[in-house]
Structures are given as C-alpha cells and as structure tokens.
C-alpha cells in the first residue's frame with residue numbers, strides 16, 4: 001500500500017500536470033528529490049513533463065512562499081524599469097502550501113508583495129516535517145546513507161546499520177508545537193483536511209529559556225549564537241525578509257558590524273527577529289537551513305508569544321485582518337510609551 | 349623525512365604534550381564549544397581523535413580569520429594624527445591545528461596561489477602548524493580524488509598522521525613540525541615494513557585523472573552560456589553557507605569600524621553569492637541576477653581559477669553539498685559542465 005506521502009506525491013503530480021497542460025499556470029512551485037538522504041530541493045515545474053519530478057515527503061523544510069514573488073516576476077514579459085505594465089492578466093503560478101506557508105502567503109498579500117489573482121494555492125495539511133539534525137544526533141557516529149519513510153516510522157540505514165525509528169520523535173520543534181497544520185486559504189486541496197491541534201503549552205520552548213535566571217539566559221544566548229558564521233541562510237530562507245537592502249548590509253550608516261564579533265552577531269539576530277514580529281508564522285525554514293545548527297527560531301517564537309499576548313493576533317491566520325504592528329488603534333495598550341509627565345514621574 | 353610510529357595512547361600523550369607550549373585547536377563537537385573568532389573550532393586539552401570526514405568548519409579561519417584587523421586609526425577629532433592608518437602588527441603566536449583532513453591541508457596550498465603576496469595570509473601561514481589525519485574511510489560526499497587530491501594526501505600539511513592497522517604513523521613533513529618532535533621524548537621511529545604498508549595504502553587510492561584538464565580545454569564562453577545554469581540557480585538562496593564553509597573560497601570585503609574613537613580597518617569574509625558583492629557605487633550591479641552569481645561561484649572554482657593557476661579551486665571536501673540548504677550539488681554541476689560541447 002502506498003504511504004500517505006506517496007499518495008500525496010501522485011496527487012501533486014497529477015494536479016501540476018493538469019494546471020500546466022491547461023495553461024492555467026505557467027509554473028508550479030514545489031519540491032524535487034535532493035542528491036543526499038533527507039534532502040529535497042525547491043523546484044519549479046514549467047512543463048507537464050517536469051511535473052513528474054515533484055515529490056512530497058517529510059523533508060520539505062524550505063518555505064516555498066519565499067520564492068513566490070521572484071518567480072511571479074520572472075514569468076512577466078521582460079520590460080525596462082520605466083516601461084508601463086503590460087495589458088491584460090499576467091501569467092500565474094501555483095505553489096504548495098501547508099498551514100504556515102499559506103499564512104506567509106497571506107502576509108505577503110497584505111504587505112503588497114503578491115497579487116492574489118496570480119497565485120493558485122495548492123493546499124496540503126502538514127503532518128509535520130522532520131528535522132534531519134535530530135536524526136543525525138540519534139546516530140552520532142554513523143553516516144546515514146538512506147532514510148525510507150513509512151507513515152509513522154522512518155527506516156534509517158548506513159553502511160553497517162539499519163534501524164526503524166518513530167517519525168514523530170524526529171519532527172521539527174516548530175511542527176511539534178504547531179496548532180494550525182491546515183492551510184488558512186487554498187484554491188485546490190491535496191489529501192485530507194487537517195485538524196486544528198490542541199496544545200496547552202504552545203510556547204513551552206520559549207518558557208524553558210524565559211524561566212532561566214538572567215545570567216543563565218545570557219549564557220544560553222552566548223552559547224547558542226557563538227558559532228554563527230553570518231552566512232544569512234536564515235534570513236534568506238525567510239519569506240518575510242524581502243528588503244532590497246537588509247539593515248545588516250547597509251554600510252552608510254553601518255547599523256551593525258559585519259564580522260563575527262559576538263556583539264554584532266547577537267545584534268543581527270535580535271534585530272532580525274524584531275523585524276519578523278507579528279509576521280512570523282513559525283514555519284521553521286530559518287532554523288532548518290542553518291549550517292551551524294543554531295536555534296534562532298526561538299527568538300521569533302518569543303515575539304509571536306508577545307504579539308499574541310499584546311494584540312491577540314497570530315500572524316497570517318486571518319488574511320483579511322490588518323497586520324498588528326502596522327496598524328494603530330485608539331485603544332492600543334500604551335503603557336510602554338514614555339510621556340513627558342511619565343518620564344518626570346520615573347525621574348528619567 | 350622522519351616517520352614515527354605510535355600506539356593510540358602514546359599518540360594521544362604526544363598530542364597532549366603540545367598543549368603546554370602551543371595553542372592547539374581541534375574541530376568543535378558542540379556549538380557552545382566554539383572559541384573566539386574560530387567558529388566551529390575549539391581549544392584542545394587532550395588528545396581526542398577526529399571523527400570521519402572533514403570538520404564542519406574549514407581551516408581557512410586560521411589563515412584568513414574573520415575579522416582580520418588590517419590597520420588601526422584614531423577617529424577622535426582632537427587627535428592630530430586622526431584618521432592616519434597605522435599598520436597592524438602581525439600576530440606571531442604559534443598555533444597548531446590538529447586532525448585536519450588532507451582536503452583541508454591542500455586548500456591551504458591552493459589559497460596560497462592567489463594569496464602568495466598577501467602579508468596577512470603569509471604571517472598566519474608562518475605561525476600555523478597543520479597536523480593532518482589521513483582518511484581510512486570516506487564520506488559519501490567526499491570527492492577529493494576527482495579534484496586532484498587524495499585521502500592520503502600530504503599537500504599543505506606539516507605532520508601527516510595515518511592509521512595503519514592499530515599503529516599510527518606520523519610523517520614529519522616540514523621543518524616547522526620538527527619542534528613538535530623535540531617536544532615528545534623517546535618517539536619510536538617507524539619500521540620499514542610499517543612505512544611500506546603506508547606507501548601501499550597511499551598508492552592504492554584510485555588514480556583519477558581529475559577533471560581540471562578537461563574543463564580547461566573547453567571554451568569559456570560555451571561553459572558560461574550553457575543552458576543549465578537557470579535550473580541550478582532556481583532554488584539557491586544566495587546565502588553564504590557554501591562559500592563560508594568552503595575551504596577554498598577566499599573572498600573578502602573591507603570596512604572601517606569605530607568604537608569610542610578607536611578605529612579598525614577590518615577585512616571579513618564576503619561571498620560572490622551576495623548581491624552586494626558586485627554592487628557599484630553608481631547602483632549598477634554587473635551580477636544583479638541570482639543566476640549570474642551562482643554561475644560565478646562554480647565557474648570561478650572550476651574554470652577561471654584553473655585557467656589562471658592550474659588546479660580547480662575545490663578540494664572535494666563535500667561541505668557545500670552537505671550544508672547547502674537547498675542541496676545544490678557541485679558534483680552535478682561538474683558533470684553538467686563536462687557535458688558541454
């Protein structure tokens with residue numbers, strides 16, 4: 001019997017073929033198999049034949065929304081910077097979207113990065129993606145040469161070993177605490193609809209650090225980011241980071257130093273996280289791509305926790321709702337704002 | 349060349365003895381172990397053996413650290429010599445890097461081709477002793493033999509350790525390494541049969557022609573204009589994971605950083621994958637498109653560098669393959685390039 005993911009793969013291929021053949025879309029954005037075990041590549045099928053390369057498995061850890069604005073631009077007929085936009089509708093692209101990815105698309109639309117009419121959202125309820133670091137940590141002294149997936153087990157093998165492990169134990173930290181695995185908006189559904197999950201402590205990973213003493217927390221921060229090489233894979237994998245020039249790249253003014261001095265590295269991470277406040281969907285792409293195994297996602301998770309507490313808002317859950325941090329309401333809590341009289345009272 | 353033989357325990361003792369006179373580094377096994385500016389490396393206190401395959405971070409951090417202070421200056425207004433650059437004294441402190449794989453050793457020699465007149469690189473080279481470890485096992489991503497290297501190679505190394513049965517042989521390759529020998533009392537010289545065994549292991553490595561000659565023979569514009577680049581580039585994030593982990597990527601940028609009136613001119617790693625790398629002050633960017641940047645990384649390694657210096661600027665360590673978030677595989681690019689007519 002085919003596994004759930006194999007069935008989904010077949011359905012994706014069939015749908016992609018249909019959309020590409022009928023020319024409803026010019027491109028279908030999904031994943032293809034990578035050259036190493038536990039890897040996939042973001043992949044764009046542009047012809048019905050190419051659709052056969054699409055795959056779906058537990059290692060689809062990149063966020064396709066990250067590629068969407070650029071892909072759509074590449075489908076437009078070429079024109080100079082001052083030429084007017086071409087008449088008539090522009091070519092469309094389809095892409096796969098789980099819960100978090102669909103929320104990122106909602107945010108891109110809200111932030112005017114994306115034209116909803118040019119996107120066909122092919123929704124899939126996520127069963128949680130697997131963290132290859134967890135699998136590698138489980139077999140520390142062996143090289144993993146193959147991982148075969150069943151619905152609830154992973155068969156991991158190498159030169160002199162073969163072992164079956166529980167899939168859920170290897171699922172990424174963000175997926176473990178995810179409450180909304182089903183897409184918040186879609187045009188086409190693949191596979192069965194997903195259930196909302198219940199979790200009384202969705203911010204437990206943050207709490208573990210929050211509950212440390214100040215000194216311990218500082219130690220945690222230093223240790224966690226000590227080996228960051230400033231490669232910016234975390235930033236570049238994130239669909240929220242689309243600024244033409246990122247603050248870290250500016251040199252006039254130089255907001256933050258460029259080398260791996262711990263102060264500069266720390267500043268980069270904290271500022272990046274703040275830029276994602278109220279927008280991060282905890283898709284986990286940033287963490288999955290880090291070559292140095294740094295858990296920077298915990299910073300954005302903390303901000304999601306704060307935004308939920310202060311604004312009652314979860315990023316991208318309601319595609320119609322205004323974005324919490326770019327909206328003003330007269331009844332916003334404002335106790336953090338320093339007023340002159342307040343400052344005088346505090347003796348500042 | 350002297351060759352010494354050790355049992356594992358004696359080797360560990362010998363290695364430990366260096367820690368009293370030198371800074372000795374080994375690859376970190378946990379991220380919190382990272383020391384100072386050498387991400388992925390840690391100071392060694394005992395004689396642990398390295399695990400199979402190359403370390404996550406390459407040795408280039410010891411030759412081409414990030415940041416490297418090139419000059420200092422005062423940025424205080426009242427200072428009469430304000431903004432006058434003063435040459436930074438080059439560090440002289442000796443350091444040993446232990447457990448380096450042959451691919452990384454070779455990378456030091458390859459980077460030396462463009463950096464032969466670079467005073468910083470040369471000073472660091474002078475003060476660094478590389479203790480290599482031959483590979484009795486290869487990883488699935490290792491392809492040193494296709495780039496002109498070997499799991500038993502000694503290029504760039506000062507000492508080459510190799511396991512032969514349950515004995516470890518230490519080949520003392522350079523004069524620099526001689527001081528390590530003085531350190532260990534009563535080292536045993538390897539027997540002729542042990543040396544013969546090592547030689548046969550070394551010779552058993554499959555002779556591979558390497559592909560540099562075949563690519564050198566191809567027309568540059570044909571490779572540049574090949575149709576496959578768009579597909580390779582499509583999923584790339586334009587991050588620095590491949591270039592920063594690569595032992596043979598050596599590009600840098602320069603910035604002045606001023607803290608409380610004290611200025612430093614630093615150089616730090618840059619990557620041809622970053623759009624800023626080629627951005628002109630006019631705003632024009634000759635490599636403004638992702639595909640142009642991706643193509644440059646591979647063309648530089650596999651065509652421009654060999655055309656200019658001879659070998660590939662790639663030692664086949666496989667780090668970029670393992671750590672690329674979207675699994676762009678240089679071996680596949682090499683196959684694609686070789687197929688271009």
Ligand code: SF4
Nearest residue numbers: 238280282283284286
């Ligand atoms: S910050 Fe990380 S988890 Fe949040 S949306 Fe970006 S990539 Fe996803």
Ligand code: SF4
Nearest residue numbers: 228229231232234290
């Ligand atoms: S991906 Fe990892 S190493 Fe690269 S900048 Fe982000 S945290 Fe640092």
Ligand code: SF4
Nearest residue numbers: 594662663665666668
């Ligand atoms: S290009 Fe890749 S395989 Fe070659 S030396 Fe660099 S990291 Fe290693």
Ligand code: SF4
Nearest residue numbers: 402449451483490492
């Ligand atoms: S590439 Fe070659 S030298 Fe480097 S670790 Fe692998 S087998 Fe050893």
Ligand code: SF4
Nearest residue numbers: 584585587589590672
């Ligand atoms: S090839 Fe991979 S590691 Fe290199 S810039 Fe592209 S995504 Fe990053």
